[in-house]
Amino acid sequence: MKLYIKSVDIRGFRAFERPLTLEFQCGINLVVGPVGSGKTSILKAIEFCLYGTVSEIKRRIYRKADIINDFSEAAEVTVELASSEKSFKITRTYIRKGFEQLKVQVGEKLLEGEPAEAEVQKIIGLTHEDFARHVFLDYHRLQEIIFGSPATRSLAIDKHLGLYTIERVFRSIPLGLVKEKLDMLAAKEKELKEELDSLPDREELVREIGELEEEARNYDRTIPELEERIKKLKKTLEEQAQKKRIYDELKTKQEKIEAIIEHYRRTRKIDPKTASDLLSALYEKIKENICEGFNLLYNLKKCEELTQKLEEKGTQLETIKLFEKYYEELEKEFDRFSTEIEELERERLSKDIALRNIEKEISVLQASKLEYEELEDELARLTEKYGSEKVLGEKLSQLEREIERLKNKMRSETCKVLLQKSVLEGKSDTCPICEQKIENIDEFREKYRKAVKNLSKLGKEKLESTENKLEEYRKAYDRIRLLRRRLVELEEVVAKYAELEATLEKAKKELEELEETLEDRKRLQVKIKGILRGARAYIKKASSLATALAGWKDITRLQKELEALSKNIDKLNFDPAEYEILENEVKTLTSNLENYKARKEELIQTLEDKRGTLAEIERLNAELAAISQKEKEIERFYKRLLKVRRALREAQSELRSRVIEELKERINEAFRAIYRYGDYEELDIRVENIRTEKGYPRSIYRLLAKRTRDGQWVPILPRLSDGQKSLIALIFAVAVHGLAENKPDFVILDEPAPNIDEVLKRSVAIGLQKLGMQQVIIATQSEILKTENAKIISLKQEMRKE
DSSP, X not given: OOOEEEEEEEESBTTOSXXXXXXXXXXXXXXXXXXTSSHHHHHHHHHHHHHSSOHHHHTTSSOGGGGBOTTOSEEEEEEEEEOSSOEEEEEEEEETTSOEEEEXXXXXXXXXXXXXXXXXXXXXXXXXXXXXXXXXXXXXXXXXHHSSOHHHHHHHHHHHHTOHHHHHHHHHSOHHHHHHHHHHHHHHHHHHHHHHHHSOOHHHHHHHHHHHHHHHHHHHHHHHHHHHHHHHHHHHHHHHHHHHHHHHHHHHHHHHHHHHHHHHHXXXXXXXXXXXXXXXXXXXXXXXXXXXXXXXXXOHHHHHHHHHHHHSOOOHHHHHHHHHHHHHHHHHHHHHHHHHHHHHHHHHHHHHXXXXXXXXXXXXXXXXXXXXXXXXXXHHHHXXXXXXXXXXXXXXXXXXXXXXXXXXXXXXXXXXXXXXXXXXXTSOSBOTTTOOBOSOHHHHHHHHHHHHHHIIIIIHHHHHHHHHHHHHHHHHHHHHHHHHHHHHHHHHHHHHHHHHHHHHHHHHHHHHHHHHHHHHHHHHHHHHHHHHHHHHHHHHHHHXXXXXXXXXXXXXXXXHHHHHHHHHHHHHOOOHHHHHHHHHHHHHHHXXXXXXXXHHHHHHHHHHHHHHHHXXXXXXXXXXXXXXXXXXXXXXXXXXXXXXXXXXXXXXXXXXXXXXXXXXHHHHHHHHHHOOOSSEEEEEEEEEEEEOTTSOEEEEEEEEEEETTTOOEEEOGGGXXXXXXXXXXXXXXXXXXXXXXXOOSEEEEESSOTTSOHHHHHHHHHHHHHTTOSEEXXXXXXXXXXXXXXXXXXOOGGGGTO
C-alpha cells in the first residue's frame, strides 16, 4: 500500500502557539524557513502524532511536557495519511496535566485508546525505532555514521541497520563485575591467610590447651582438700577462741588488781593529809582548765554548772567522776568546733577552686579581648584613612563609573584608529571620520601613527591607575565590613570578660576574709587542745590519789580475789602460744586457698582465650576453604562468559557481513543518484575483524570507495570534506530506507546536508526523485533544493505566533 502524508494540523506544539495547517503532495516537499521558524517542530509533530513521543524524549533530552507550547495548555497534532485505496486521519492530544488521547478516523470508523494505537502501528508498519532509522532521517543521527572513531561509527551503523541488539546484549554481560568479584575474593583470601599467619600454630595451641586443662584439673582436686582442712582448723580455732575470751577477761582483771595493789603499795608511803591537800590543788587546776576551755568555746553556762556542783559536798571518787563527765562534754564541744574548722577548710578549698576556674576562663577570653582591641584600632585607622563605610561605597561607585567612561572612550578611539588603518590598507580613499577625500596620504599616515601612540600611552595609563585605585578602595571596603562583623561577634565575649573580672575581685575578697577566720579558729583549736591534754593529765593523777585514799582497806580483799583468779586461769588449760600458732596456720592456708582460686580463674580465662583463638583459626580455615571453592566456581563462570562474548562477536561479524551484502547494491544506486563529484565512482562497506587493545576480537565497518583516477579501493572518510561526509551519510541512510519491509512510502529529512554548496543541495533533491520515492519531506533553510514539480512551504519567524 503506497502511503504518503497528505496534511498536518498543529496546535500548541513546541514553537506553534496558534493553529497551523500544512498540505503536502507526492514527490518533493520543501519546508523552508530561517533558524527558529519551526521547521523541525513540524517534523517532530508528525513523529509525535504517529508514536506519542519523539526521539529526544526517549533519550531523556527533555520531558514530554516540554512539547507543549509555553502559552498553551495542550498540544494537538492531526496527520492525514492517504493511499490509492483509502485515507487515515490520526489525531493525538497531550494535555499539560499528563492526559493523552489518540483518535484514528478510518473512513466512517472512529477508534480511540488502545485499539487506535494498534491501528496506527498496523497502518505505519514500523516501530518507533524502525521509523527513526528508515523514515525520519535526522541530521544528528546521520552525523554519528561518519564522525568519531571506527568503533563509534560501527555502533551508529548498527543502530541504523537494526543490529544494535547484539551489542546491547554483549555490553550487558557483566564480565567486569565478575572480574571484580574474583579480585575481591582473591584479596579476601590473601587477607584471611595473613590473619591466619598472625595467629599461633594450631598444633602448638592444642598442646597448650591440653596442659592448661590438666593444670586446672589438679586445682579442682587440691582446692576441695584444702577447703576441708581449713574448715576443721577453723572449728578447732572457734573452740579455742571461747577459752581465749575467758582467759583474756580473767587476765585483764588479774592485771588490774595487781596494778591497784602495786599502786596502794607505792602510795602507802604518802601521808593521807598530804595526799588530801595535793588532791584539792589538782581539783582546782582541773576546774580552771575545763572552765577556760568552755569559755574559749563560748559556753560560759557549763563553767557555772561545774562550779555549782563542786560546791555540793561528795566523796573523792564522785568528784573525779564529775570532772570526767565535764571533760567529756568539753571534748564533744571541741570535736564540734574541729568539725566547723574542717567545714571552713572545705569551703576555703571550694572557693579557691572556683577562683582558679574564673582565672582560667579569663585567660581563655584574654586572646579574644586583645583581638577586639586590635580590630577596633584597625577599624579606626581604616575609617580615618578612607572614611566611613557609606562614604567609601560612594567612592567605589564613582570610580566604577570613571573606569566605564575611560573604557568607552578607549573603544571609541580604537574604532577611529581601526577605520584609519583600513584607509591605509587601501580599502578606501575617503576619511571614515570626516568623510573628506584624502589628498596627502603621508600626512594621513602620520596622523594615524600619532593616534595609535596616544591611544596606547595616555588611555591605558589612566585606566590602569584608576583600576588600581578602585582595587585598593574595594579591599578597604571589604576589610571594614569584615571588621565590623567580627567586632559584633566579639562584643559578647568582651562583656563576659569584664563580668568575670568583677566576679574574680569579689571572690578574692571573700577568700581572704575566709582565710583570716580560719586562721583565728586554728590558733584557738591548738590552744584548746593543750588545755584538754593538761586537764586529762590532772584528772588521771587525781584519780590515782583518790583511789589510793579510798583503797587503804581494800588491799586484803583484793589479794584474795587475785588468788582466786590465778586458780581459775590454771583450770582453764589455755595456752596463748598454741592458739597463735593455730591462728597463723589458718591464715596461711586461707591465703594459699585464695591464691589457688585466683590461679584457677586465671587458667580458666587463659583457656577461654586460647579456645577462642582456636575457634577463630577453625573459622578462618573454613572460610578460606569456602572462598577458594567459590573462587573456582566464579573462575569457571568467567571463562564461560568470555566464550559467550566471543560467540556474540562472531555472530555480530557474520550478521553485519550478511546485511552489508544486501545493502551494497542499494548504496551504490543511491551513490550514483546523489553524489555529483567525479573523484569516486563506487562505494563499498566491508566488515573487518580486529582485536582491541586488550586483545579481544571484534569487528568494525570500513567504508571504501573506488577512486576514478586509478581504480584503487581506498578508505574514503579521511579523504572527504565535512560536506562530502554528510552526503555519504545521507546516501547510506537512503539505502537503509529501502531495506525496511512494510514501510510507508515517504521519507522525512531534517536539514540532511547543511554544509554542502547550493548546487549540490539541488542535486540531492533531484537524486531522491530519481530513486523513485513517492514522497520526500525536507526541512531546510534554502529554497535552492527546489526541483521541477517540488512544493515549497515557506515559514517565517512570525508564523510561530500567528
